[in-house]
Amino acid sequence: MALATLLHDRLQPHPEPFGLCEVLGLAGARLDAHRLRMLFLALPPHDRGAAINALAPQERAKVEALLYVAGWAGAPGWMLTTDAAGGFRQLHHFPQFRLAVSRSDKLAGPVAIECPPPPGWRLATAAELRAAGFRASGAREPEQSYYEDQAGWDECTWDGVERCIFVTADWAEVDPEDGGAVWADQSEGDLSYATAAFLRSTLPHECFAGVVCAWAD
Secondary structure, eight states: OHHHHHHHHHHOSOSSOOOHHHHHOSTTOOOOHHHHHHHHHHSOHHHHHHHHHTSOHHHHHHHHHHHSSTTOTTOOTTBOOOSTTTTEEEOSSOTTEEEEEBSSSSOOSOHHHHOOOOTTEEEOOHHHHHHHTOEETOOOSSOOBSSTTOTTOBTTEETTEEOOEEEOTTTTTSOGGGTSEEETTSBTTEEOOOOHHHHHHHTTTSOEEEEEEEEOO
C-alpha cells in the first residue's frame, strides 16, 4: 500500500484518501490513465520510485503500461521518449529489464552520470544480464529484436538517427559478450562478440542508443 500512502500524504487536503484500488481500479476494470499519471507526477521525483517499487509485480506491470507512453512526463532529461514505447521498451523475454533510449547518439561521459535511470529503476549490470540467461548466441524463441523495427523504429533508426548499442552500468570494463552491452538489431537474450575497447572508442562519437535498466530493489 506504499503507493496509496505516498499519494495520500502528498495530495492532501482531499476529502478521501487515494487508495490503491482507486488508482489501479478493481480487478478487470479499465484504468484511468490520465488520473494515474497526474497522481504519479504529483509525487516528488524521489518518491516516485518508492511508489512503483512497492507495487506487486502484476500491479506494477499495469501501472507501467500506462505511464510509459510516447512523450511520457517525468522521464530523465537525457532520454528520448517519442517512440511508441516511450523510449523505454520492456523486453519481451526478460520483463525485469527495459531499454532506455538516449536523445544523443554519443555517450559523452560516465554512464551513471550521463544517463540516470527513471524513478524505480537502476542501471543493470553485466552480471545481472548473465544471471538472467543472456549469452552469445543465446537468442530466445520466438525471436524478438531488442529494438530494431520495434516501437516504430526503421531498423535501428529513430528520429533520423541510427541508435545501435545499449550499455550496462559496467560496460566500459566488461566485454559485450559478457553482458556489457546489447545491440538493437540482435535478438533478446543474445550478446555480441565485440569488445569493451571497441565500445570505448566508438560510443563517444556514434552508435550510442541508451542503457539497459533493471527493476530497483
